[in-house]
Amino acid sequence: MGVSPFLLLGLVFVAIAAVAYFVYASFVFGAGYQPTPRRSVATMLRFAELGERDTLYDLGAGTGAIVFRAARTYRARVVAVEVEPIRVLVLRLRRALGPFGDLVTVRWGDFFRLDFREATVVTAFLWPGAMRRLRPKLERELRPGARVVSHVHPVRAWIPEAYDRETDVYLYRFPPRPSGATDGS
Numbered sequence: 485m486g487v488s489p490f491l492l493l494g495l496v497f498v499a500i501a502a503v504a505y506f507v508y509a510s511f512v513f514g515a516g517y518q519p520t521p522r523r524s525v526a527t528m529l530r531f532a533e534l535g536e537r538d539t540l541y542d543l544g545a546g547t548g549a550i551v552f553r554a555a556r557t558y559r560a561r562v563v564a565v566e567v568e569p570i571r572v573l574v575l576r577l578r579r580a581l582g583p584f585g586d587l588v589t590v591r592w593g594d595f596f597r598l599d600f601r602e603a604t605v606v607t608a609f610l611w612p613g614a615m616r617r618l619r620p621k622l623e624r625e626l627r628p629g630a631r632v633v634s635h636v637h638p639v640r641a642w643i644p645e646a647y648d649r650e651t652d653v654y655l656y657r658f659p660p661r662p663s664g665a666t667d668g669s
């Protein structure tokens with residue numbers, strides 16, 4: 485007896501819905517899911533001049549591409565903020581099972597509701613609307629010398645201190661220089 489085509493169709497539908505949920509549901513908060521490529525993570529952490537005395541906030545930590553590299557390679561303290569619960573579970577498992585988990589704090593929630601004052605480095609791979617909403621909050625809360633490193637999407641109202649074209653990474657240092665461009669925020 486063969487498998488019913490309706491069952492097959494149902495399974496395909498469920499699989500597509502599950503992938504769509506995992507990748508796109510968090511869009512309403514600021515970005516869908518796409519891990520930062522390894523080479524871009526390397527540029528981001530090098531640009532940030534990350535070290536043991538730093539506290540890095542990864543805004544929308546995904547499954548931890550930036551988080552665990554920052555803790556393992558640079559021994560930085562890392563706060564991983566993520567809104568999507570399955571990714572939070574993955575982050576917590578990696579934290580519990582991998583090395584240097586004691587350096588990592590995983591927070592489940594919306595980073596727009598979090599205070600960034602203790603961050604010396606902020607990393608982001610978010611969609612343009614979220615970068616626009618984020619700028620005034622960063623300007624209110626970050627201290628002089630803090631670095632903001634963004635993959636793909638710039639903060640249009642600031643002039644970057646550095647940009648790596650190959651890996652598409654922007655570096656800003658506080659207080660950033662205004663670019664004069666309006667970003668609508």
Ligand SMILES: C[S@@+](CC[C@H](N)C(=O)[O-])C[C@H]1O[C@@H](n2cnc3c(N)ncnc32)[C@H](O)[C@@H]1O
Pocket residue numbers: 510511513514515516517518519520542543544545546547548549550565566567568571593594595596608609610614
């Ligand atoms: C493009 S992924 C980047 C993931 C990770 N930073 C990396 O580099 O691999 C963006 C992540 O941000 C999360 N996200 C989007 N808006 C958020 C918000 N307001 N608060 C917390 N997480 C958010 C999404 O769920 C998604 O996992």
